[in-house]
Amino acid sequence: MGFATLRPVNVNDIPRRVWLEISLDTLTGNYRKIAAAVAPANVFTVLKANAYGLGGLPIAQALAKAGASGFGVAEPYEALQLLPLGKPVQILSSILPDEIGPMVVAGVILPVTDFPTARLISEAAARLGKTATVHIKLDTGMGRLGILAKEAPLVIRHIRLLPGLHLEGIFSHFPFAYETGSELTNHQMDLFCTILDELAGHGITFEKRHIANSDAINNFPRACRPPFNYVRTGINLHGSFDSAGKRTLNVKPILTLKTRLTAIRTLPAGTGIGYGHTYRLHRKTRVGTVSAGYADGLPLALSNRGYLLIRGSPCPVLGRISMDYTAVSLESVPDAQIGDEVVCLGGEGVHALTVEDWAALKNTHPYEIICSFGNRVERRYV
Ligand SMILES: Cc1ncc(COP(=O)(O)O)c(C=O)c1O
Incomplete structure (x- = not known):
């Protein structure tokens, strides 16, 4: 038999040497346990970094079927992959000036980390004839991104005056929520609540208010109760926990x-x-x-x-x-x-x-x- 008669080998026909089995049933079971534990708060599933490296789209598809109300990602590339699933997709961290236009066109929910970013999003929305849905990101103590708590009421009042923005949400993040009783964590929630009250006095309210990550869900029940009405969970979906802190949820490894x-x-x-x-x-x-x-x-x-x-x-x-x-x-x-x-x-x-x-x-x-x-x-x- 000549070589010409041999079928070419398709790379997908060759079994792989190393594989990661990801149990989607366990994943969705974990999701349901988290959702039940924080109800009536809703759950944003955090699928940053390609769902922590496990594959953003298949994980998101399974979670969407299980009823996940939206997905949090770190950057535009990740957001665009998940949009076809028809659920809200939100960039949780930062947005660069040149990323804003395409994200507004695509309908990705954007973080507002400062006034200049809010203005750029507003200008892009006006240029494109769109309304951009945004969540205000507060820095209540994470020291990474967001409007500093003490400046927040005034800055947000100015942001509110910008056209083309739908201020749907407001959120913050914890650096220490694995530490049960951590003073900083409680202080961050106090700050957040004070900001909400002050803004409410000016007629500014937000439909979605969130601060809890997996650590907080396990260690700070307060972060899952009003005024907070959403939580953001990543690692618990995988059945894992931070190295420190309580493990209140009975989630299983996937x-x-x-x-x-x-x-x-x-x-x-x-x-x-x-x-x-x-x-x-x-x-x-x-x-x-x-x-x-x-x-x-x-x-x-x-x-x-x-x-x-x-x-x-x-x-x-x-x-x-x-x-x-x-x-x-x-x-x-x-x-x-x-x-x-x-x-x-x-x-x-x-x-x-x-x-x-x-x-x-x-x-x-x-x-x-x-x-x-x-x-x-x-x-x-x-
Ligand atoms: C802003 C934000 N929210 C939520 C999460 C989810 O964290 P976890 O995987 O600990 O639930 C992360 C992850 O680092 C994050 O950066």
């Missing part, structure tokens, strides 16, 4: 990172394993080479410390994790075969590996773990 066993060798005592030979076999050992490494999101800190699951058994990591491969001891799984599925993160039962476990090992927080799965890792929605 992720399992899997790969396959690519080699099995019995190596003699004294063999050095991987870069730097940071591990040396004490005795003859059955060593497996697993097809995932730090390029896929395995923390380098798992080197010589963590384990992966093969056939339900924990297999200790031997030596340093490399870019594409990780060596493990197969002593606890004598029946392991090349091609076996390997669970790197997730799994069931006592040996299940959580995002929080990896975060603790890596000395980081769960957000960084969730956002750090590699590009070549296939996202599979199950």
Whole structure:
């Protein structure tokens, strides 16, 4: 048979080596638990950074079906991807001058972080013959973006006079809401309420008022009650929590990172394993080479410390994790075969590996773990 008769290989026909299973049922279950916990407040689902790296569109589709009332994103590129779902899409952080026109045309809800931004949005709306829906962003203590609390009443009264703006919402953000009883967090809510009262005295009210993130939902019930009538949740949707603080919600992890066993060798005592030979076999050992490494999101800190699951058994990591491969001891799984599925993160039962476990090992927080799965890792929605 000549080469010309062979069918070209389609890249999508080749099974991927490493994949992240994302349980959409668990995701929507988490969403419903959050919604029930904060009701009658509504929930904005925060899908920044491509839904924390898991895939903005499929996650948003599932959440929309489950009744999510809108999506929060960080920037225009993310916003445009979600607009076709027909739900309100809101940029939560900042908007650059040259991004304003296209976003007003598209109907994305914009943050007003200062008076000049409000004026630019107003001018764009006038130029385009549109009304731009905006949420005023207050800096009540985050120190990142927004109108400073002490200036807010006056600045907002001036913003109110600009044409072409629908001041639908007002919001702020917490830096410490994981700390139950944090004074700053309570002070931020007091400031927010004072600003609302002062503005109400001038006839300025907002349909949507929000400050709670996942931390606050778990640690500050006050942030989910009037005058606040929306919350913004991201990490709890994934079944994870900030490293510190209470875990009031009974949300479940949605992720399992899997790969396959690519080699099995019995190596003699004294063999050095991987870069730097940071591990040396004490005795003859059955060593497996697993097809995932730090390029896929395995923390380098798992080197010589963590384990992966093969056939339900924990297999200790031997030596340093490399870019594409990780060596493990197969002593606890004598029946392991090349091609076996390997669970790197997730799994069931006592040996299940959580995002929080990896975060603790890596000395980081769960957000960084969730956002750090590699590009070549296939996202599979199950
Ligand atoms: C403004 C804003 N609101 C809400 C969230 C959601 O935070 P979390 O994932 O902790 O719920 C974020 C995320 O960093 C944010 O920046």
